[in-house]
Amino acid sequence: MSPSESAADDGLRKPLLHTGSWYRMSGMGSRQSSIMGSSIHIIRESISVFLCVSIVALGPIQFGFTCGYSNPTQADIIKDLGLTISEFSVFGSLSNVGAMVGAISSGQIAEYIGRKGSLMIASIPNIIGWLLISFAKDSSFLFMGRLLEGFGVGIISYTVPVYIAEIAPQNLRGTLGSVNQLSVTIGIMLAYLLGLFLPWRVLAVLGILPCTILIPGLFFIPESPRWLAKMGNEEFETSLQVLRGFDTDISIEVNEIKRSVASSSKKTAIRFSELKRKRYWYPLVVGIGLLMLQQLSGINGVLFYSSSIFQSAGVSSSKAATFGIGAIQVLVTGIATTLVDNAGRRILLIVSSSLMTISSLLVAVAFILKQDILPDSSHSILGILSLVGLLVLVIGFSIGLGAVPWIIMSEILPVSIKSLAGSVATLANWFCASVVTMSANLLLTWSSGGTFIIYALVSAFTVVFVTLWVPETKGRTLEEIQWSFRR
Incomplete structure (x- = not known):
């Protein structure tokens, strides 16, 4: 191979936003000069x-802000732009439609240009979408902006948890991974x-801030070392050293990553028939199943329409109660x-789902009793009962299922099918979110009590499902988790 061909090949292997040679220089400086010790320590701690x-985490904050935007703005947008209730419902649901499109492409984008590059791409339609909404004079700009926001959110919802899982030490992976959902709730x-x-x-103009800060912030952090290793990029050890600290021995983790990459070449295509093997179908079922059940629990129906649910339950200050739920x-x-890293994943999921089951039944009973069974004098008590039930439901969701x-x-999907399987799992999540969001109003009109019985x-x-199928991944490296499915 000629030098020019080698250089071209190296260029193709570089990520869109590379780790940067200054990281390597800082690492070398830490070993070569004791005078630079204090400066290197600062760099190590900050980077x-x-x-x-x-x-x-600014990405999931954008995600949450998009989800929460339609709740407090419904009456004002309908009034200012002359929309019907059905048109506003379309506006609310278009973010899910855009997210499904983004989810389809998220795995491939993150695979070919890197985790950081895909977040850069996701930020641009988010910013444009918010600007379109803020300057909207009719429903067309409103709908287009919401669709663009959703597209960016669909990419973010896959890429951020994968990036965090790939950079985090095994003993902190659950805690750091939970920051993704924490940021969504903050948004x-x-x-x-x-x-x-x-x-x-x-409010729409303020929506551009998370991604506006995220874009320059991406230039100050390293790319995922596992993605770099899979792409054959020599900088993966530098990236890992930056993440673990320049004085940390990373040889064991480097060897595990190399072994994982060697056993699953990035150019090896997986045939459909191979999905019958347990090492593929088992993590697929668990990953997709959990993300579908997360949405089918009805949480988006509660969060999107909490104000109207509280009004139906007889709670007078519905917007304040909605903010209380968010807090x-x-x-x-x-x-x-x-x-997450202390108690474990499975126990949190079981406790979370159990609380949601009990609280959904509590809300269902409150609505059923209110409907022509108990006298009007009891309605205030039932309103409090439904409020407590909804609070417990949100608490239960936040403990684990969120x-x-x-x-x-992000932990269990095999490297060889991670991009495709991750896209499918994220798409399934957003499809179920769309079903719940679009059906919630109809179901609540049909029967509020019946709706929560379904949930x-x-x-x-x-x-x-969790008791029978979901494995515990606490305290294991990503490579150990994926090797366990080969038995």
């Missing part, structure tokens, strides 16, 4: 896995809170991040 997670809460005070156009979700999700399915999906049945099935 760490925690900083990386903090920067990419939702901010939309609820700011929506109480700001006009909908100003509690952030608080409980924050607590849950400390439990964050853990994304963590497990309770799904949550009860989730308990069974």
Whole structure:
């Protein structure tokens, strides 16, 4: 091979946003000069896995802000633009449609241009989408903006948990992975809170901030070492050394990554018939199943239409109650991040799904009793009962079913099918979210009590599914988890 061909090949192997030679220079400096010791220590502490997670977490904040935007703005947008209820329902659901399109392409984008490059691509339609909504004079700009937002969110929802799982040390992977869902809840809460005070156009302008900060932030963090290794890029050891600290011995982790990559060449195509092997179908069933059940539990129906649900239940200050739910979700999700690596994934999923089953039944009973069974004098008590039930439902979701399915999906999918399988799992999640979001209003009109009975049945099935199928991944490296499916 000629030198020019070799250089061209090396260029193709470079990620879109490479780790940067200054990292390597800093690492060498730490070994060569004691005078530079204190400076290198500062660099090592600042350019760490925690900083990386903090920067990419801006993506899920954007995700949550998009989800929460339609709740406090419904009345004002309908009034200002003269929309019908059905047109606004289309506006609300278009983010899910866009997310499904983004999900289809997310795995391939993240595979070919890297985790950082895909987040860069996802940020651009998000920014354009928010600007279209803020300047909308009719429904067409509103719909196009929402669709673009959804497309970016679909890519973010796959890429961020995968990136975090690939850079995190095994003893912190669950905690750091939970930051993804924590950031989503922060985004939702901010939309609820700011929506109480700001006009909908100003709120849309503020929606561009997370991705506007994310884009330059991506240049200060390394690419995923596992992705670099899979692409045959020589910088994967540099990236890993930056993430673990320049004084850390990374030889064991480097060898595990090399062994994993060697056993699963990036150019090897998986035939459909090979999916019958347990090493492929088992993690696929678990990953896709968990992400589908997460949405079919009805959580998006509750979060999107919480104000109207509270009004139906007789709660007078529905917007304040909605913000309260958003704040509690952030608080409980924050607590849950400390439990994932200590208690384990399976126990949190079982506790979470059990609480959601009980709380959904509680809300269903409150609505059924309110409907022509108990006198009007009891309606205030039933309103409190339904409020408590919804709060427990959100708490239950935040403990486990919110964050853990994304963590497990990013951990168990084999390297050889990760891009395709991850796209399918994310697509299934967003498809179920669309079904729940679009059917929630219709179901609540049909029967509020019956709707929550359906959600309770799904949550009860989730308990069974987790107990029988979901493996515990706490305390194991990604390579160990994937090797376990070959037995």
